[in-house]
Amino acid sequence: xxxxxxxxxxxxxxVLSGCRGARSEKTPFHLNxxxxxxxxxxxxxxxxxxxxxxxxxxxxxxxxSAKSREQYLKEDxxxxxxxxxxxxxxxxxxxxxxxxxxxxxxxxxxxxxxxCHDQSGTGHGLVVQRGFAPPPNxxxxxxxxxxxxxxxxxxxxxxxxxxxxxxxxxxADRWAIVAYVRALQKVQHGSVEDVPESSLKExx
Ligand code: HEC
Numbered sequence: 001x002x003x004x005x006x007x008x009x010x011x012x013x014x015v016l017s018g019c020r021g022a023r024s025e026k027t028p029f030h031l032n033x034x035x036x037x038x039x040x041x042x043x044x045x046x047x048x049x050x051x052x053x054x055x056x057x058x059x060x061x062x063x064x065s066a067k068s069r070e071q072y073l074k075e076d077x078x079x080x081x082x083x084x085x086x087x088x089x090x091x092x093x094x095x096x097x098x099x100x101x102x103x104x105x106x107x108x109x110x111x112x113x114x115x116c117h118d119q120s121g122t123g124h125g126l127v128v129q130r131g132f133a134p135p136p137n138x139x140x141x142x143x144x145x146x147x148x149x150x151x152x153x154x155x156x157x158x159x160x161x162x163x164x165x166x167x168x169x170x171x172a173d174r175w176a177i178v179a180y181v182r183a184l185q186k187v188q189h190g191s192v193e194d195v196p197e198s199s200l201k202e203x204x
Contacts, residue, residue: 058072078090078094078149079094079095079171079175080171081149081152081153081156082147082148082149082150082152082153082156083149083153084149088147089146089147089148089150089152089153090148090152091147091148092148093148093175093178093179094175095172095175097179101176101179102176102179102180102183104173104176105173105175105176105177105178105179105180105181105183106180108169108176108180109177109180109181109184112165112168112169112177113177116128116132116135116162117135117138120184120188121137121138121139121184121185121188122137122138122139122188123135123136123137123138132161133161135161135162138181138184138185138188139184139185139188139189143185144185144189148175148178151178151181152174152175152178155169155174155178156174
């Protein structure tokens with residue numbers, strides 16, 4: 001009796017699921033439409049096309065967060081490119097330079113730059129000792145007079161034999177490195193008179 005009931009149930013299921021044993025030209029009945037007939041940008045990706053003349057970017061979070069929107073658009077040319085609106089390099093670092101910022105710059109310089117430029121910036125890093133093209137001394141007269149934005153640009157895009165570091169170093173850290181390069185230059189051109197009284201005994 002139970003076996004019989006099972007078979008009947010199976011038969012009913014077949015009929016319900018549309019298996020009538022014969023081919024049909026009619027479109028099968030779509031029980032759950034599930035937005036299946038919406039225009040799509042790409043199958044399985046978006047449920048609708050973006051409005052004409054717009055570009056898709058970011059995600060839900062980017063729309064609500066001004067910060068990530070800014071990081072995506074990078075509209076602030078001074079901070080992101082080291083340049084003014086007219087394309088010339090900015091003369092000073094567009095961030096607050098304090099002790100923590102300099103320490104950060106020192107740490108980043110020693111990680112990313114010292115392999116070639118050495119820790120004091122004279123250009124005798126380990127990679128150079130093993131045969132890489134020697135960089136100039138960062139304390140060279142010419143580099144004392146360049147804009148801060150120029151140094152930022154060299155780090156971002158590289159120059160001649162020097163590779164670019166935009167991918168590895170975020171913008172704020174690149175500016176911190178610029179601040180530290182300025183400190184290294186001061187060290188090379190400074191004298192004992194520049195050292196504050198309180199720090200004199202540390203160097204003597
Ligand atoms: C792989 C080695 C290497 C690394 C790492 C490196 N540099 Fe350089 N850098 C060079 C070389 C080589 C030159 C000289 C390029 C040339 O003139 O061909 C140079 C040149 C420069 C110049 C002078 C640009 C000019 O106008 O002549 C600056 C400033 C500079 N580097 C800063 C940095 C800073 C800051 C970092 C760390 C973010 C860094 N470099 C990392 C190899 C390196």
